Amino acid sequence: MINTESRYLSTCPVGCNAPLETTTYVLPEGALLRCSACGQLISQCSAARYWQSMQEFDDPKGTLPEAGLEQRRFRRSKSFLDQIAKLLGQSPEQIRLLDVGCSSGAFLNTAVKLGFQAEGVEPAPKAAATAQAAGLNVRQGLLQEASYAEGQFDAITLFEVIEHLQQPAELLQECRRILRPGGILLIGTGNAASWSMAAMGARWEYLSIAKHGGHVSFFSPESIALLGQRAGFGVAAIRTRGVRFCEKGDCATLIHRIAKLAAEFLNIFAALLNKGHDMAVYLKKT
Ligand SMILES: [Zn+2]
Numbered sequence: 001m002i003n004t005e006s007r008y009l010s011t012c013p014v015g016c017n018a019p020l021e022t023t024t025y026v027l028p029e030g031a032l033l034r035c036s037a038c039g040q041l042i043s044q045c046s047a048a049r050y051w052q053s054m055q056e057f058d059d060p061k062g063t064l065p066e067a068g069l070e071q072r073r074f075r076r077s078k079s080f081l082d083q084i085a086k087l088l089g090q091s092p093e094q095i096r097l098l099d100v101g102c103s104s105g106a107f108l109n110t111a112v113k114l115g116f117q118a119e120g121v122e123p124a125p126k127a128a129a130t131a132q133a134a135g136l137n138v139r140q141g142l143l144q145e146a147s148y149a150e151g152q153f154d155a156i157t158l159f160e161v162i163e164h165l166q167q168p169a170e171l172l173q174e175c176r177r178i179l180r181p182g183g184i185l186l187i188g189t190g191n192a193a194s195w196s197m198a199a200m201g202a203r204w205e206y207l208s209i210a211k212h213g214g215h216v217s218f219f220s221p222e223s224i225a226l227l228g229q230r231a232g233f234g235v236a237a238i239r240t241r242g243v244r245f246c247e248k249g250d251c252a253t254l255i256h257r258i259a260k261l262a263a264e265f266l267n268i269f270a271a272l273l274n275k276g277h278d279m280a281v282y283l284k285k286t
Contacts (some may be wrong), residue, residue, distance in 0.1 A: 027044075032218070054214045062104025087282055088184055097117065119139075121146050156179060156183070156184075172228065192220050236284040239271070
C-alpha cells in the first residue's frame with residue numbers, strides 16, 4: 001500500500017508526470033516506489049523523518065575521510081578531477097571549479113592541492129565552518145542563495161546531494177546557469193541499477209536513511225541521463241564502480257570474505273557494464 005501522508009517525495013524527482021508503483025524493496029519507511037516512466041526509485045519517508053535524518057548528519061567532521069582512508073580518498077578524488085580536466089581540455093590551473101554541498105571540504109582540499117581554482121558552498125553550518133577553518137574558500141548556505149555570476153565556472157561537482165532532493169532539476173538549472181558553455185557538471189550518487197542493489201535489495205546500506213541521512217531518491221544511469229537532458233545537459237561520460245553482495249555484519253565473516261573476493265573480481269565487469277554501485281556522471285552544458 002502507498003502511504004501518502006505527508007511524504008517528503010510525492011512525485012518522481014526526475015520530473016516525470018507518471019504514476020508511482022510499489023516495489024518489493026521494503027524499507028522501514030515502507031516499500032520503495034518506482035516511477036513507471038523512468039524507473040527512478042523513491043522512498044516513502046515522511047517529510048519530518050527526512051529532516052530529522054538530515055540534522056543527524058550535520059557534524060563538524062562532515063565527509064572528512066576516516067583515519068587510514070585518506071590516501072584512498074585522495075586517489076578517488078584525483079581520478080574525478082583528472083577526468084574533468086580531460087573532458088574540458090584544460091589544465092587544473094585554468095579550471096574554476098565549484099563543489100556544491102562541499103561539506104567539510106575533503107574534495108575541495110584535494111582540488112586545491114592539485115592546482116584547481118576551487119571553491120565550495122555548503123548548507124550545513126558545522127561542516128562549512130570546518131572547511132573555512134581549514135582555509136578553504138567556502139560559503140555557508142544554499143547554492144541558490146550564493147548568486148554566482150552567469151558562466152562563472154568551468155566545472156561544478158555535486159557529490160551525495162542529488163539523492164536528497166525533491167526537485168533536482170532546479171538545482172541542475174542553477175548549475176547550468178553558472179557554468180560556461182561546454183562546462184562540466186559531475187554528479188556522484190548511488191546506482192540503483194547496480195549489481196549490489198540486485199544482490200542485496202532492501203539490505204543495500206545506501207538505501208538506509210538511518211545510515212545515510214536524507215537518501216530518498218535512487219538513480220540509474222538512464223534516469224540521471226534523462227534528468228540531465230531535461231535541465232539542458234548532455235551526457236559526456238558515466239563511470240560506475242563497486243560491487244558488494246552483503247554488508248559487513250549482515251552475513252557470517254567467512255561468507256563475507258568470499259563474497260568480497262568475488263565482488264572484487266566482478267568489479268572489472270561492473271565498471272565496463274555500468275553496474276557498479278558508485279556512479280559518477282559527467283554532464284556537459286549544451
Ligand atoms: Zn520518472
